[in-house]
Amino acid sequence: MAKKAKKIKLKSHKGTQKVLNVRDIGGWKVSKSNKYINQNLIYRCGRLHSGSNIEITNEGIQAFQELGIKTEIDLRYSGENSIRSESVIPNVSFKSCPLDFHFDYLSAEINQASIRSVFEIFADKTNYPVIFHCSIGTDRTGLIAFLLNGLLGVEVDDLVRGHLALS
Secondary structure (H helix, E strand, O other), X not given: OOOOOOOOOOOOOOOOOOOOOOEEOOOOEEOOOOOEOOOOOEEEEOOOEEOOEEOOOHHHHHHHHHOXXXXXXXXXXXXXXXXXXXXXXXXXXXXXXXXXXXXXXOOOHHHHHHHHHHHHHHHOHHHOOEEEEOOOOOHHHHHXXXXXXXXXXXXXXXXXXXXXXXX
């Protein structure tokens, strides 16, 4: 049986209460090493807005600015919530990489280009810190967090535990 990884706790983000599932995806132990995934680089959450309805508070926007967020990735598809073309967080680059949950996430051709785009964004160090989200921050957001941490060497048991914690 694999040893349980120690998840480093994310500090509370004041003002983000209206945004669901705000979490730093770092902090997981890397398999067969004494290293941990770096924190304060990639955050996941639920939607920051629904069309013109901004759901994050001014304090939440300030909290994300204090984290230094440079890039927002929206995983919602266009028919879902009147998607915006810019971030609600000032001076943050906005990227739409829609994953349509009506199809199988990984095998549907419609989703493959978006998943590739998300990882191209992650591959560019000038985009960090990054925040990515879908509607409630569990399924599509969880998939991306699962894949990324898996590629970084997190044990499968920990990946599943992290995914189930929010689903």
